[in-house]
Amino acid sequence: MELQKKLHWYQNLNGLIIFLGILFPAAYALITYALPQQADNDLLQISYLAAGIAAVALLYGLFIYPKLHNQRPQQAITIGFLLIAAATAVQLHYSGGVTSPYLIVWALLIIASGIVGWHLVLLMAVVTNAYWALIALDIVEYDISSNRQILYMIATTLPIMVAFLIWMYSRASQHIQSVSGLSSDLSIEQNKSQFVLQAIEDAVIVLNEKGNIDYINPSASTMSGWQAKDAAGLSYTSMLNLQPILASEGFQDPIEKVYQSGKPIVADDFKLITQSGQEVMVGVSVSPLKESSTSEGAVVVMRDIGKQKAAEDRKNDFIATASHEMRTPIAQIKGYLELLANPNVIKLEPKALDYVNKSYKSADHLGNLFKDLLASSQGEDGKIQNRPDAVDMTALLREIVQGHDKKAQEKGIQLSFRQVSGPSDIKVISPNIYAYVDPERIRELTDNLIENSLKYTKEGSIDVTLGANKDILQIDIKDTGMGISVENSKHLFEKFYRVDSTDTREISGTGLGLYICKQIVDLYRGKLWVDSILGEGSTFHIQLPKLANTTALEMINRKKVV
Numbered sequence: 001m002e003l004q005k006k007l008h009w010y011q012n013l014n015g016l017i018i019f020l021g022i023l024f025p026a027a028y029a030l031i032t033y034a035l036p037q038q039a040d041n042d043l044l045q046i047s048y049l050a051a052g053i054a055a056v057a058l059l060y061g062l063f064i065y066p067k068l069h070n071q072r073p074q075q076a077i078t079i080g081f082l083l084i085a086a087a088t089a090v091q092l093h094y095s096g097g098v099t100s101p102y103l104i105v106w107a108l109l110i111i112a113s114g115i116v117g118w119h120l121v122l123l124m125a126v127v128t129n130a131y132w133a134l135i136a137l138d139i140v141e142y143d144i145s146s147n148r149q150i151l152y153m154i155a156t157t158l159p160i161m162v163a164f165l166i167w168m169y170s171r172a173s174q175h176i177q178s179v180s181g182l183s184s185d186l187s188i189e190q191n192k193s194q195f196v197l198q199a200i201e202d203a204v205i206v207l208n209e210k211g212n213i214d215y216i217n218p219s220a221s222t223m224s225g226w227q228a229k230d231a232a233g234l235s236y237t238s239m240l241n242l243q244p245i246l247a248s249e250g251f252q253d254p255i256e257k258v259y260q261s262g263k264p265i266v267a268d269d270f271k272l273i274t275q276s277g278q279e280v281m282v283g284v285s286v287s288p289l290k291e292s293s294t295s296e297g298a299v300v301v302m303r304d305i306g307k308q309k310a311a312e313d314r315k316n317d318f319i320a321t322a323s324h325e326m327r328t329p330i331a332q333i334k335g336y337l338e339l340l341a342n343p344n345v346i347k348l349e350p351k352a353l354d355y356v357n358k359s360y361k362s363a364d365h366l367g368n369l370f371k372d373l374l375a376s377s378q379g380e381d382g383k384i385q386n387r388p389d390a391v392d393m394t395a396l397l398r399e400i401v402q403g404h405d406k407k408a409q410e411k412g413i414q415l416s417f418r419q420v421s422g423p424s425d426i427k428v429i430s431p432n433i434y435a436y437v438d439p440e441r442i443r444e445l446t447d448n449l450i451e452n453s454l455k456y457t458k459e460g461s462i463d464v465t466l467g468a469n470k471d472i473l474q475i476d477i478k479d480t481g482m483g484i485s486v487e488n489s490k491h492l493f494e495k496f497y498r499v500d501s502t503d504t505r506e507i508s509g510t511g512l513g514l515y516i517c518k519q520i521v522d523l524y525r526g527k528l529w530v531d532s533i534l535g536e537g538s539t540f541h542i543q544l545p546k547l548a549n550t551t552a553l554e555m556i557n558r559k560k561v562v
């Protein structure tokens, strides 16, 4: 809009340049060729040089006329202006200086300079005053009275002031235009964000630097039961009562955490206690409005994950029920197939016996799959059976390892268990190591890992070791098997992940074993990881919280007494 207005004025100025560009050469031609008898006429007596420069200005004016709207119009018009101003100055000097009638044209050009910019106004002012200075210093001589000189000075000073005013006005209007443009842009943006915030399904709460509520959107009102007008200005603690889904010690409100650290938080497992005391499962994201600081407040976004969780629960329930119900028929199938394969019960042709053995293997695989599915769905539900007790881990592990002896011997693999002084800072603690865990879960965990080692090791040995320091115990299961590549190690504990290689393809499995192991270790807030070199072997490490011997023995003795 502003640009259009400016362009309009530039076009007018270009018109003036073209007009003068025609006037000077035309007058020159007139006096030279048509009316030589008028050679003494002040007005018509045109300098050869002025006419020449004006002709150039004319050509230039015509050249830029169609292009003035594109590229840099201000620069283009400045060149045209300078050309015509030069022509006028030459003509002015030639036709009598301050007494020349062309002084009016000069005054007109001074005013027009205000349209283009301050630099031209300044230039015109400097040139004009320099001329007056030359006259005052008698360098340029004119035979005029000092009264007239003052009159002429006013006649040139006034246009300078007008030009300056024009420039000031155009600047101010440009400023006003850009401010009003900006504010209208801003209000459009504000409307847009307001619209998005109103329409969005997620709850959005904007807090100020003190943690008081600045804004809540309609979804936040619906979710929390708080009306926007009631919540405004309150501390977030009044409205946003966030609790962990699974009660945990040392829980800290995520918003408080962000206000303390200045770092954003995204977490899924919260319940929001609404105004009426109901619980809504929410995923929460809290971000400071300024990077690394809540000095300008924070924004809290909450998503109702209740429906999603309910769908997941239904899926897990279905898997759990189906896998549980499958166990009995599969056990029966396996039982009958075992009977069929027993030569004391029935004598089968070798080919038929082979079929029966293959069926037995498949039924066994199916049984394992359902067992693993049941365990993993329980883990996801947070329903892993857990009856923790003070457990003598040394004795338990020795017994578990012994349970795999037969299989190891069949494969010709050396299997051993020992208690060690442990890695680096871990010293042997006498004599046994205890933990507060469910022994069945530990059995499931270590069975899985030892079975894997047996499955994925062709020859060599499997060493199971147990060590501890004051607080932590560590179990290492080291084999000389096929090993795992770094890429595969990263995904090993994911659900259904199996390494696909020519070596592993032959070995049956579900890809759920390590996933279940991880869930068990997580249950006790422990750690599970693997170190492996492809082709050389793997070591699976488990760390669990240790139970102090005195506490463990006290607990065991108390049980004995009861």
Ligand code: ADP
Pocket (backbone or CB within 6 Å): 452, 453, 456, 457, 479, 481, 482, 483, 484, 492, 497, 498, 499, 500, 504, 508, 509, 510, 511, 512, 513, 514, 515, 538
């Ligand atoms: P699976 O039922 O396939 O054994 P797991 O979750 O127990 O499922 O193991 C996932 C994958 O990890 C396996 O398919 C196997 O390729 C690899 N793996 C696990 N333990 C070992 C091991 N001790 N040595 C080499 N590879 C292993």
